[in-house]
Amino acid sequence: MSQLDALESQSVYILREAYRSFKQLVMLWSIGKDSTVLLWLARKAFFGHVPIPLLHIDTHYKIPEMIAYRDRFAREWNLTMLVGRNAEALQAGQTFPSGRCNRLQCCAALKSEALKHTLSGEWPRWILNHRTGTYEVQPQPEAFTGVIVGARADEEGSRSKERYFSPRDKHSEWDIAEQPPELWNQFNTDFAPGTHVRIHPLLDWTELNIWEYIERENIPIIDLYFDQGQGTRYRSLGCAPCTGPVVSSARTVAEIIEELKSGKFANIAERSGRQQDAEDGGGLETLRRDGYM
Amino acid sequence: MTTATKTIPFNTYRAEKTALLEKMNIVIIGHVDHGKSTLVGRLLADTDSLPQGKLAEVKARCERNARPFEYAFLLDALKDEQAQGITIDSARCFFRSSRREYILIDAPGHVEFLKNMISGAARAEAAVLVIDAKEGIQENSRRHGYLLGMLGIRQAAVCVNKLDLVNYSRQTFEAIRDEFSAFLRQTGIEPRFFIPISARDGHNIAGRLDKTDWYKGPTVLEALDCFEKEPAAVDKPLRFPVQDIYKFTEQGDDRRIAAGRIETGSVTTGDDVVFLPSGKRARIASIEAFNAPRAESAGAGRSTGVTLDRQLYIQPGEVMCRAGQETAQVATHLRVNLFWLGREPMIFNKRYLLKLGTAKVPVWLRRIHTVLDASELTTEKNRSHIERHDVAECVLETLKPVAFDLSSAIAQTGRFVIIDQYRICGGGIILEGQRESQTLVAEHVAQRERNWRRSRITPALRAARLGQKSTLVVVTGPADQSGENLARHLEETLFNDGRQVYYLGINNSLLGIDSDLSRSGLRDEFLRRLGEVSHLFTDAGLILITTVSDLDPYELKLIKTLNSPGDCLVVRIGAQTDAEIDADLRLPADLPASEGAKDVAKYLAQQHYLPEYYL
CATH class of the missing domain: 2.40.30.10 (Translation factors)
Structure with missing residues (x-):
């Protein structure tokens, strides 16, 4: 088996364990390359179907192409597509772009808070009506007990310490020192009432593996990752105000792979274009302890 | 930028263009402070595997905080780890040699975080064990070494680190090598390499300094490349x-x-x-x-x-x-070697969950043969429980038979974990499947009957007074209303005939005695209580009717055993879907409940439960 086969097999195994163990299961889809690969792996795991709802936390500052791409594939692949947001903070303008808070506080409000309350069902969720093509408020949202996330261990320090199945307490907090053990292919799929489990099928994948797999499987990836002629492209997608494109003329998946393997990005961290990381001495740890993806 | 996404034909699969490098997981283990994180940090730095600017960034942070720079800081990412200067949880680090890609798993050495070390090591295919030359072999050097075998890791290299602190002494290195080889030999592990290193100075990591010319073996990097990837087990029987x-x-x-x-x-x-x-x-x-x-x-x-x-x-x-290949074994009693990581000790008479392969079944600790202190390899007998960090050879009993292999034959289906209170609290390997001697439930019932206090009213006196022989009637069938309907009709039929009969509905018991059980989670505990309650009714001389949907043979055996010495009759509605159970009476699914009730009553009369019964 090739390395990609082995990674695929393990991720599929994890997805199936999650599907089997959690009745209230959801998969986060940020539209970026990692969670899109994750979505593709779900189609692999379930033989072309995606029996797990997808959740997108819309910060309202996402690059517009991302929304168009999301809705297109939600329709083509017949996805149960959910959207959540921090309507209150957006309305009050408590965001970094409006100048009322710093980047980290903005992330905490529009992502962590929105995610926490959308998962718990306290805040409304919008669900795509495939018949009309519009989003409607989901009636009686239930709390999700299993949340599948596309985090990779090579992204940054605190993610390198994750388990495949990582229990979170009632407040979505990650008690790092108290993580239960995880052995061989046996995961912590049981959970106490009121708590939930984060599931990370992509932990062992590197950025390069992701692109190699996209190439092998021919997965449709959003255009923002490719140079459209301006000599720049995005390497990591987030909110428009805090995510800068990198200088690169890679127009195809093959060119991106080349760039990562031996070219200009072989030794540069992927999240170097993300501004919020620089504000926290502990990298993303503070955000992640509080439920950030 | 355009708003439309690229149109690519879907559902096409491209052959991989280049043969991708293989990937290998390596765990770095050893006692706390012996320099595991430093070794990994050094390996990453010396092979240019760090992201640009990372080294400078960490050095600058150290300067700001007036702390001397250490390579370990490149790894210990959590704030608590940097503050305390120890590794709390295993980190994955990615790097690549000319031969393959590696995930290095930097495991914590503090015994408090043994569960994290085990989580890291269980993912690995080979191990590098680090020993401080000055401190020598310590408790967790041995404990980690011992656990390697149980975790299924066969390839290891031992690094004697901090050789700079003992002037690169050959004697020190060889003394540690000989002592530790002797220890590991007892656990069945033969390390491929012993390497004298100084992680701080970068000696024998990726390159060599002019310090140990008496050593002719590989550097750590070369040793990693010498490890062989275990081929996928295609030649073994299918599992x-x-x-x-x-x-x-x-x-x-x-x-x-x-x-x-x-x-x-x-x-x-x-x-x-x-x-x-x-x-x-x-x-x-x-x-x-x-x-x-x-x-x-x-x-x-x-x-x-x-x-x-x-x-x-x-x-x-x-x-x-x-079929035609050697198949997995099947048993309820397993002799195992188990390590325990739970805060609460593992005890007798407590229900745990066993996860083995993809099976998840209730399990009980039945016997403790010996308990091993893995840091000393000393054993203890006659223990009443298994403490945190103990390694125990013991016998587990599952409620239903499980399929398994001996770990020596097929590791993947020969190992398991134990769950206590929602969490994995232990793991182990299977040494032997045992012929069922006596089940836990049978033993419990025997003891219960020995100690049951009775008056001089015998079952025969009760039967004579009540004009019936007591029994439990279990109605089973598909998970619909048919069982309940039949049971209710049967109760009425017998009651109107003057019998002492009671229908115990499933919903009723969930309202009372089982109100602490969730509907889905604890079916076996629900059945256990049902068995005990049935025993009270049959002992009191009554006919008790109850329903359980889709009862399997093991569940039926559990109820029958707990109800004994009381009798038990099984009525099965509809065609069998699951494993065959031994039913006394089978009724077609489309039979009206009133007719079915008459059939059951007639059967009870034929079997002499209802003397003087006339239709």
């Missing part, structure tokens, strides 16, 4: 633990697919297979996959799915084996 059964009918897909990962062996269309523990047989109709070239077979390591040539009711947790 395909069934993870789930999928049928996406609503999406217009009629395939019924048994999904799982092939742990060992291979499977091909047309193979005759047997599912264990149920023993059901079928033939492979197809191998299923999404967005991949059609294949007639699949081999070890693949997560895949199969369809069968016939409708079989199989459950997730069963192991699919190939």
Whole structure:
């Protein structure tokens, strides 16, 4: 088996364990390359179907192409597509772009808070009506007990310490020192009432593996990752105000792979274009302890 | 930028262009402060594997905080770790040599975080064990070394670190090498290399300094490249633990697919297979996959799915084996070697969950043979419980038989974890399946009967007074209303005939004695209580009627045993879907409940439970 086969097999195994163990299961889809690969792996795991709802936390500052791409594939692949947001903070303008808070506080409000309350069902969720093509408020949202996330261990320090199945307490907090053990292919799929489990099928994948797999499987990836002629492209997608494109003329998946393997990005961290990381001495740890993806 | 996404034809699969490098997971273990993180940090720095600017960034942070720079800071990412200067949880680091890609798993050395070390090591294919030359072999050097064998890691290198602190003394290195070799030999592990290193100075990590010319072996980097990747176990008999059964009918897909990962062996269309523990047989109709070239077979390591040539009711947790090959064993009693990580000790008479392959079943600790202190290899007998960090040879009993292999034969289906209170609290390997001596439940009932206090009223006196012989009547069938309807009619029929009879509805017991149980989670505990309650009713001379949907043979045996010495009659409604149970009376599914009740009453009369019964 090739390395990609082995990674695929393990991720599929994890997805199936999650599907089997959690009745209230959801998969986060940020539209970026990692969670899109994750979505593709779900189609692999379930033989072309995606029996797990997808959740997108819309910060309202996402690059517009991302929304168009999301809705297109939600329709083509017949996805149960959910959207959540921090309507209150957006309305009050408590965001970094409006100048009322710093980047980290903005992330905490529009992502962590929105995610926490959308998962718990306290805040409304919008669900795509495939018949009309519009989003409607989901009636009686239930709390999700299993949340599948596309985090990779090579992204940054605190993610390198994750388990495949990582229990979170009632407040979505990650008690790092108290993580239960995880052995061989046996995961912590049981959970106490009121708590939930984060599931990370992509932990062992590197950025390069992701692109190699996209190439092998021919997965449709959003255009923002490719140079459209301006000599720049995005390497990591987030909110428009805090995510800068990198200088690169890679127009195809093959060119991106080349760039990562031996070219200009072989030794540069992927999240170097993300501004919020620089504000926290502990990298993303503070955000992640509080439920950030 | 354009708003439309690129149109690419979907569902096409491209062959991989280049042979990708292989990937290997290596765990770095050893006692706390012996320099594991420093070794990994040094390895990353010396092979240029750090992201640009990372080294400078960490050095600058150290300067700001007026702390001397250490290579370990490159690894210990958590704030608490940097503050305390120790590794709390295993970190994965990615790096690549000319031979392959590596994930280095930097495990914590503090005994408090043994669970984290084990989590890291259980993912690894080979280990590097680090020993401080000045401090010598310590408690966790030995404990970690011992656990390697249990975790299934066969390849190891031992690094004697901080040699700079002992002037690169050959004598010190050799003394540690000899002592530790002798220790590891007792656990069955033979390290391939002993390497004298100084992680701080960068000696024998990726390059050599002019310090140990007496050492002719490889550097750490070279040693890693010498490890061999274990080939996928295609040559062993097929083991395909069934993870789930999928049928996406609503999406217009009629395939019924048994999904799982092939742990060992291979499977091909047309193979005759047997599912264990149920023993059901079928033939492979197809191998299923999404967005991949059609294949007639699949081999070890693949997560895949199969369809069968016939409708079989199989459950997730069963192991699919190939007929004609050596199949998995089946037992309820397992002699195992187990390590315990729970805060609470593992004790007798407590219900735990066992996860083995894809099966998850209730399990009890039955016997403790010996408890080992893995840091000293000393054993203790006559222990009443297993403490945190103990390694115990013991016997476990499951409620229902499980399919397994001896870990020495097939590791993947020969190891398990134990769950206590929602968390994995222990793990182990199977040494032997034991012939069932006496089940926990039978032992409990024997003891219960020995100690039961009675008056001089005997069962015969009760039967004479009540004009009936007491028994439990269990109605089982599909999970619909038919069982309940029959049970209610039967109660009325017998009551109107003047019998002492009681119908215990499932919902009623959930309202009372079982109100602490969730509906789905603890079926076995619900059945245990039902068995005990039935025993009270039958002992009191009554006829008790109850219903349990889709009862399997083991569940029935549990109820019968707990109800004994009381009698038990089983009425089965409809065709059998699951494993055959021994029913005393079978009723067609379409029979009206009132008719069914008469049939059961007649049967009871024939079996002399109801003397003087006339229809």
